[in-house]
Amino acid sequence: MKFIIQRDRLVQSVQDVMKAVTSRTTIPILTGIKIVASEEGVTLTGSDSDISIESFIPKEEDGDEIVEIKQAGAIVLQAKFFSEIVKKLPTDSVEISVENHLQTVIRSGKSEFNLNGLDAEEYPHLPQVEEENVFKIPTDLLKAMVRQTVFAVSTSETRPILTGVNWKVENGTLTCIATDSHRLALRKAQIETNASESYNVVIPGKSLSELSKILDDNNDLIDIVITENQVLFKAEHLLFFSRLLEGNYPDTSRLIPSDSKTDVVVNTKEFLQAIDRASLLAKEGRNNVVKLSTIDGGVIEISSNTPEIGKVVEEVQSKSVEGEELKISFSAKFMMDALKALEGSEITISFTGAMRPFIIKPLNDESILQLILPVRTY
């Protein structure tokens, strides 16, 4: 194997596939990156067996030569060293060649590295995914849907299924739901699909976060293929495979209240800043609790009291308050997470009682919803 490649393209691809490589793996060869040079270009692969990422660098693009293939072949190089090396090489082009057996030489300018490689034949094959049922989403929409839900997944392994995001496809609509059982995030969108298809799967939250980091911000369509135990995201020159979580996701639809007793409309930014300030005194580790009370004249009072530190009270003028008077306490962190995930300058918060979940939505937008469970004070 021997090729000469533009360094910035190589660095970008290595960084992408590195997202799947971990040093903690039971399969030693997975600490490496597989490099395959063919007539078409160079393919890099990284995997931790849950996530596998394949990045392709074409021989040429828009008439520019990116890779000059001198001899086809394949090698696996230690990811930790290889990624650091390519990042720091001195010139814009890099020559990589496998000489006698697995000895790999990396040359750039006057720098030359000799790395011991591993046999590419030993590298596990990527999952075979039948590409019959494909649906498409614009990249930026996919990234938004991930961002608006994935923060709410559980980080605790007590209920493993909750560490994933529930993806449901039904009647041309994709619904993403995440909950750690204390808050829930839901986002819906229309997708391009054969109307007959329906899926209900759970994708590990970590996979979606990593995917989102790799994808560029553009509105190119991404192909998504879901099989029984894998999901594949296909962008230009990029394949992203993830294992699905096994088990049934709890049915959350009946847990989301449909009616409300108190509805409050506020300016998102003003409200977020008020919560942020109130949480300054709410003690970390004690659930970071703030209290919201409706008072006369459509004013909302946000307060927090930590006896050892001090207290804070502030008022937010709402656009409207309808329904019953209310006092409710909740985690400031959950509220801020939710508010940051929402788009729109005004939001509606619908309460159904001080001990029941409440819902936050942008005004006049049914595609997204954030739900938070309050805390009970004694």
Place this chain on the structure above:
Amino acid sequence: MKQMYPKNGRVILHVDMNSFYASVEMAFDPTLKGKPLAIAGNPEERRGIIVTCSYEARSFGVKTTMPLWEAKKLCPQLIIMKPNFERYRAASMGMFDILHEYSSLVEPVSIDEGYVDITDSYEFGSPIEIAETIQKQIFQQLDLPCSIGVAPNKFLAKMASDMKKPMGITVLRKRDVPHILWPMQVEEMHGVGRKTGEKLRYLNIATIGELAKADEIVLKAALGINGPRLKQKANGQDLRKVDPESASEFKSVGNSTTLPRDVSNQRELLQVFEKLALQVSSRLKRKKVMAVSLGITIRYKDRRTITRSRKLKNPIQQDEEIYKMAKELFIKHWNGNAVRLLGITGTDLVEPEQAVKQLDLFSFEKDAKKEPLFQTMDLLRKKYGAKIIDNAGALSEMKLTRPKIGTDTSFNKDFLHSRPGRGNKKEKDDIS
């Protein structure tokens, strides 16, 4: 009188009630005086061990922690009584009230002993005069004997009070340390238990004097941070202050019980946890605190003891929650061997005003169901004051009809917080 006090440094008394439970019983029923009397746990079961006994019983060789059957063999006419904690508590309060007359710096250590810092109490006389007055007053008013140590710090005061019993007053100055403390065996030193004693012996340290001169690095290696501290004490140094609040800053609430026999049946052991959870829960409620961490203690048949604890997402107080956590910890850490003792401890305590429970999407209905009740309680409190209503479990211990103690071999310090004028100070009626 000021000249009787040191210019720098402090004067500290350690007041130690002599065979407290037995003495209280004798004060209560004077016909018991002069007879061998022992207070014991449940006489029918194995844990029926002597908790304390009168000096008359001691002369027969009866000792604390001795099993009942053994004591009876030594002294067949021994009178055995179950503990009456209510009585001891009242007597203890009386004792501490007397101590408070001489200084505001009184630190209760347990039901029957406490430290008093009398550095600024010269108006009552010299240190020895104060000790004599206190001893006399406790004897005349409560009919109870005590021993008092007078010293420049807590450690020496404690050692001193131990030297003459009953009704002794011992002064221990720093200059007395080499000739009084140093010849003593290390095990006689306060703070050195059986295990520490063994470790010291292993280092060829047999007397307090040898400990005083021992190499600090060696001690630290063998005993950890406690090593250098013990050495300081052996040299008569102890910088700890008499802290009246130390008893009220209770850091944990725990109950443990020795099983009537060694048990390896999981169901039986879980039943014990259920009972312990109930006890811990009711004590948490009485103290009006919640636990943020929960731990369990398992002592196996071979006396090997493990403790395991966990930090909780939500503070707990209810017995079902405590039991659930204890059960989880137990199932995870129990090795299946026969168990001699089980315990549950709640630590990291918070006041309910600060405690919150993050509700759960899949179980919030359970809490929501109680919402009308909480609202009503809130309303009542607003209208009639904070004390108008509370959960039944929050009833003060004193008002409960004879709590079932006696299964516990140790006594807890809870009662020290219900002293009038102390504790409970955070409760204020809200008459707005």
